[in-house]
Amino acid sequence: MRAAAAGTSAGALTALLVTHLHSDHITDLNDVITTRWILSFAPSPLSVFGPPGTAAVVEGIEAMLDFDTGYRLAHHEDLTWPPATTVVEVDSGDVFSNGAVRIMSARTEHAPVHHSLAFRVDDGDSSVVVAGETVPCASLDELCDGANVLVHTAVRRDLIEAFGLARLSDVLDYHSSVPDAASTAARAGVRTLILTHLVPAPAPGTEAAWLDQAASGFGGEVLVASDLLRVEV
Ligand SMILES: [Zn+2]
Numbered sequence: 001m002r003a004a005a006a007g008t009s010a011g012a013l014t015a016l017l018v019t020h021l022h023s024d025h026i027t028d029l030n031d032v033i034t035t036r037w038i039l040s041f042a043p044s045p046l047s048v049f050g051p052p053g054t055a056a057v058v059e060g061i062e063a064m065l066d067f068d069t070g071y072r073l074a075h076h077e078d079l080t081w082p083p084a085t086t087v088v089e090v091d092s093g094d095v096f097s098n099g100a101v102r103i104m105s106a107r108t109e110h111a112p113v114h115h116s117l118a119f120r121v122d123d124g125d126s127s128v129v130v131a132g133e134t135v136p137c138a139s140l141d142e143l144c145d146g147a148n149v150l151v152h153t154a155v156r157r158d159l160i161e162a163f164g165l166a167r168l169s170d171v172l173d174y175h176s177s178v179p180d181a182a183s184t185a186a187r188a189g190v191r192t193l194i195l196t197h198l199v200p201a202p203a204p205g206t207e208a209a210w211l212d213q214a215a216s217g218f219g220g221e222v223l224v225a226s227d228l229l230r231v232e233v
């Protein structure tokens with residue numbers, strides 16, 4: 001839905017990058033697979049790059065879709081092939097290159113999630129890192145070095161500790177706080193830090209506190225992500 005709103009579509013994707021296999025990061029993958037399939041007029045397997053385990057997850061999703069796939073094959077005379085994916089399980093290093101765009105990955109620290117990955121996309125002088133979920137670590141620092149934009153998940157340690165709830169406080173030991181994300185951005189010398197996947201989700205109009213916490217550790221531009229935010233790289 002967001003791809004369509006941004007002017008592209010699941011059918012137009014070259015590849016899909018999965019940082020890790022936590023449910024909140026893959027829950028909509030089935031919709032991407034189905035939407036791409038029913039919008040294609042010839043077989044068009046979706047390339048999925050992700051950590052070890054991604055192939056098993058995608059296989060499970062495709063099994064879950066079996067009934068739906070059967071209904072659609074029975075209904076559309078011109079649709080004669082099932083949905084297809086090409087899964088490439090990756091570790092740190094080179095992931096993808098087409099001559100113009102190069103994608104690299106690095107392992108992050110999100111234990112007990114093994115592995116979790118960050119991705120860096122370079123296109124000429126432009127570069128973006130998607131950090132996924134992690135605490136600060138040397139491998140992420142290295143991947144981020146000199147990037148234009150760093151998209152980083154962040155949690156508010158102060159707010160979470162104030163709840164005093166162990167189940168919620170558990171998230172603190174495998175996520176970056178806002179100052180953690182800011183320190184990663186500062187060490188790497190990125191131009192712009194974009195905070196995303198905010199926990200707890202800020203009520204509209206309260207984003208300034210997040211920006212203030214980041215600004216104390218990072219002198220560059222800081223943005224709080226919202227759906228369909230566009231950033232010039
Ligand atoms: Zn996670």
Ligand SMILES: [Zn+2]
Pocket residue numbers: 022024025133197
């Ligand atoms: Zn998450």
